[in-house]
Amino acid sequence: DTEVTQTPKHLVMGMTNKKSLKCEQHMGHRAMYWYKQKAKKPPELMFVYSYEKLSINESVPSRFSPECPNSSLLNLHLHALQPEDSALYLCASSRAPLGSGGDYGYTFGSGTRLTVV
């Protein structure tokens, strides 16, 4: 299995809703990432988990709450989002966590297209 699976593929939510995005990989990767991508822009890093611990939070608003229940799963909990949060949310994983050597590239999922209404 060489994939990162993200669910759902599409999500429409109101500003008062609570929803979660899910990401799963079975490649034994020990680093997992959440990226946000607006249209016609490059992905922007949101969170990094290394060995299931949050390593980097790129000053993301608290309405986004990540969770890493185990080495294969990564969730992003959403609450009280704003319309400007509408974007493609990408999950990625890499074999090497921060602080280790190696050239390991990232494997990306196909993303969740989120629309906040």
Added chain:
Amino acid sequence: AQSVTQLGSHVSVSEGALVLLRCNYSSSVPPYLFWYVQYPNQGLQLLLKYTSAATLVKGINGFEAEFNKSQTSFHLRKPSVHISDTAEYFCAVSGPGSARQLTFGSGTQLTVLP
């Protein structure tokens, strides 16, 4: 800190032509460099990566890139493009160790015309 600059936000070429997508990097340490492709409404797919081995790197779908340390470049090329190569292409850089975060360039939209 490391960064990449992609020259040309849009490139249009005819099917069968050579295409060159430009990427220059800035890094205080030997970088790892990547090219990713993103098809419409999809995630990112790794095309190829440079990891301080051979300077000419061959990737998937007939793409290749050459690492040039003196020019701090990592340009992507394909000798003969197909309409199916129409997509957004991102150059990215990461450092070793704690600087492993992947930093993307602004992207180049490649349109292949029939």
